[in-house]
Amino acid sequence: MTPTTILLLITVYFGLLFAISYFVSKNDQSNDSFFTANRNSKWYLVAFGMIGTALSGVTFISVPGQVGNPDIQFKYFQFVLGNAIGFIIIAKLLLPLYYRLRVVSIYSYIEQQLGTVSYKTAASFFLISRTIGSAARLYLVVLVLQRYVFDAFGIPFAATVLGSLLLIFAYTYRGGLKTIILTDTLQTLFLVSSVILTIIFICQSLNLSATEAFETVKNSSYSKIFFFEDWLKSTFFLKQIFGGIFVTLAMVGLDQDLMQKNLSCKNIGEAQKNMFTFTAIFVCINLFFLSVGALLYLYAEKNGVSIPIDLATGKPRTDLLFPEIAFNHLSIVPAIVFLLGLTAATFATTDSALTALTTSFCIDFLNMDKTAAGKNSVATRHGVHIGFSLLMFVVILFIYSYNDDSVVSLIFKIAAYTYGPLLGLYSFGLFVKNRVVTDKLTPVVCVLAVVATYVISANSRLLFGAYEFAEELIIVNGLLTLLGLVAVSKPRKGEAITH
Structure with missing residues (x-):
């Protein structure tokens, strides 16, 4: 498929998004619509739409690409099973709490339980986490578009990134969550x-029926799911399960982005139906992505396709195998299908993130929900939206200059350090009922926990005898934060706060 054809398809795609944005927001551009969608969203639309937000272009490219690693294969599915357990805990524990308090920003809960400084600290960690994570997700897809489209027109990478963010800003700044x-x-x-x-399409190109494809993938060297052999390795089953649970609790349950959608439902019952439905679809679609990965490597073996070389680092990059096969080895229809899926996955994540970042900053730092002027200040909201778009632009350029790792690995590494303090803060608020934290020391505790987590991870082989941390590192960070908060707290006078 030629770069011109790809560019034309992207133009049509965004035209459709602009049309939706225009008709949704033409009669209502209020902050209430932007922040909460007037708390009137249909649960089934939220459940289905959250799939695109939760998966992103990283899942679309990086997860299939990792399958070819003999030490990884389908191990990601262990993590997904942990995710599913985490989603159920969120539906049963956190959603009822948020609905009872009728929060706009979920970090308002921390203000009620721990204090203003703790509240600002929690919101700050979210802003850092979501900005870096969303930038990493968008970076990967822009990298693909740059390689297969914009390099042909002589357009620099920075211009491609800026153009992508401008398009996202243009169809989200008016309607916000209601549009999204x-x-x-x-x-x-x-x-x-x-x-x-x-x-x-890949099964057809390999001359495999659905049953034959299932058997081929199952019997291939790419399909091992469960790793019980060595508990020291990062792929070990329990590490992945517990890592999946706690990463989900932090990156979904304590994340303004995905919770903002849940809080737009009419009531807690619909929000929980949304979460349970989303969980079932999430597990199935991730299994499909892993199957795509196995089929891609089988196709590459049969047709002599090599893993593409990253032009920036000169190293093989598994993230690029899917687009390489889709654009250069399959027919025009599979290439179009791939492009639409990749574009949808990425921009569904980034548009949602920009809206959540804007909401959190407006509510948590500008207090726009507490004054009449703030509630009606659409211009201020627009300025914040622009600011985060530009910040994400800078972060993407930084990642482009320094990252040569699989992006899915990068994102979970970042999450372990930036979401861990949120786990600790919420754990203190939910479970430590007889003590009061020293509010002004919370930022110090959270930063020290992050530093200590890094030191432990970097020296894990020396400290724990060849032990390799995986996604469960976020538990260590959260626990260190919790212990630090307990250490700087004092006994509560009178009755404990009830939740």
Whole structure:
């Protein structure tokens, strides 16, 4: 597929998103619509649309790419099973809490339980976490578009990034969450259709029926799911399960982005139906992505396709195998399907993140929900939206200059350090009922916990006898934060705060 054709498809795609944005927001551009979608979203639209937000282009490219590593294969599915358990805990524990308090920003809970400084600290860690994580997700897809489209036109990488962010800003700044509920539903439809159709197209190219494809993948060297052999390794089953649970609690349950969608439902019952439905779809679609990965490597073996070389580092990059096969080795229809799925996955994540970042900053730092002037200050909200778009632009350029790792690995490394303090803060608020934290020391505790976590991780082989940390590192960070908060707290006078 030629770069011109790809560019034309992207133009049509964004035209559709702009049309949706225009019709959704033309009669309502209020802050209430932007922040909460007027608390009137349909749960089934939220559940389906959240798939696109939760998966992103990283899942679309990096997860299939990692399958070829003999030490990884389908091990990611262990992590996904942990995710599913985490989603259920969120539905039963955190959603009822948020609905009872009727929060706009979920970090308002920390203010009520720990104090203002703790509240600002929690919100700050979210802003850092989501900015870096979303930038990493967008970076990967822009890298693909740059390689297969914009290099042909002589457009520099920085211009591609800036153009992508401007497009996202243009269709989200008016309607915010109310627009995103619908655009993400459409984008998830493209994403799910894309992964299913990709499996069909690759099976056809390998002359495999559905049953034969299942057996081929199962009997291949790429399909090992459960790793019980060596508990010291990062792939060990229990590490992945517990890592999946706690990463989900932090990156979903304590993340304004995904919780903002849940809080737009009419009531707690609909929000929980949304979460349970989302969980079932999430598990199935991730299994499909892993299957795509196995089929891609089988196709590459049969047709002599090498893993593409990263032009910046000169090293093989598994993230690029999927687009390489889709654009250069399959027919025009599979290439279009791949492009739509990749674009949908990435922009569904980034548009949602920009809205959540804007919401958190406006509510948590500008207090726009507490004054009449703030509630009606659309211009201020627009300025914040622009600010985070530019910040994400800078972060992407930084990642482009320094990262040569798989992006999915990068994202979970970042999460272990930036979401861990949120786990500790919420754990103190939820479970330590007889003590009061010294509010002004909370930032110090959180920063020291991050530093200590890094030191432990960097020296894990020396300290723990060849032990390798995986996603469970976030538990260490959260526990260190919790212990630090307990250490700087004092007994509560009178009755404990009830939740």
